[in-house]
Amino acid sequence: MSTAGAPRLGRGQAAAPAEPPSGLGAGPGPVAGPGRVADVRERLPTAEDAARLASLLSIMAEPVRLRLLYALDLSDELSVGALALALGASEDQATYGLRLLRTAGLVISRKQGRSVLYRLAEDFPEPLREHCLRQLIDLTRHAADLDEARS
Numbered sequence: 344m345s346t347a348g349a350p351r352l353g354r355g356q357a358a359a360p361a362e363p364p365s366g367l368g369a370g371p372g373p374v375a376g377p378g379r380v381a382d383v384r385e386r387l388p389t390a391e392d393a394a395r396l397a398s399l400l401s402i403m404a405e406p407v408r409l410r411l412l413y414a415l416d417l418s419d420e421l422s423v424g425a426l427a428l429a430l431g432a433s434e435d436q437a438t439y440g441l442r443l444l445r446t447a448g449l450v451i452s453r454k455q456g457r458s459v460l461y462r463l464a465e466d467f468p469e470p471l472r473e474h475c476l477r478q479l480i481d482l483t484r485h486a487a488d489l490d491e492a493r494s
Contacts, residue, residue, distance in 0.1 A: 407432055407437070410430050411441060416463060448464055449463065
């Protein structure tokens with residue numbers, strides 16, 4: 344290995360660390376240029392938007408509420424009693440879950456006689472239905488099958 348042109352270090356001297364380009368950090372991996380960082384920063388949700396989204400996702404991240412959404416995705420409308428029966432949950436659990444989902448704007452209700460019927464909100468995002476309610480559940484089933492096969 345040739346050392347021609349390289350500065351000689353005396354005993355106990357360490358080489359000065361190379362300065363990262365554009366002062367963007369010296370961590371491992373590729374360093375993004377300032378234009379790319381600015382583009383990412385511009386397209387990121389605000390901290391307030393991220394907090395609202397996290398809150399919404401936490402509402403959905405409870406098994407009974409997630410199953411309520413799934414059941415309403417499978418049918419047009421259902422009453423609290425029908426939802427409770429379908430889920431094998433109590434009417435109190437279904438009512439509480441529906442109240443939270445309705446407050447979050449994910450579910451709407453209408454009265455029909457003495458019954459209240461629930462359905463997904465008109466603007467409930469189809470990609471969320473497809474990816475969250477269907478594909479992610481399939482993915483978790485596949486992961487559980489793999490874990491079981493390894494045991």
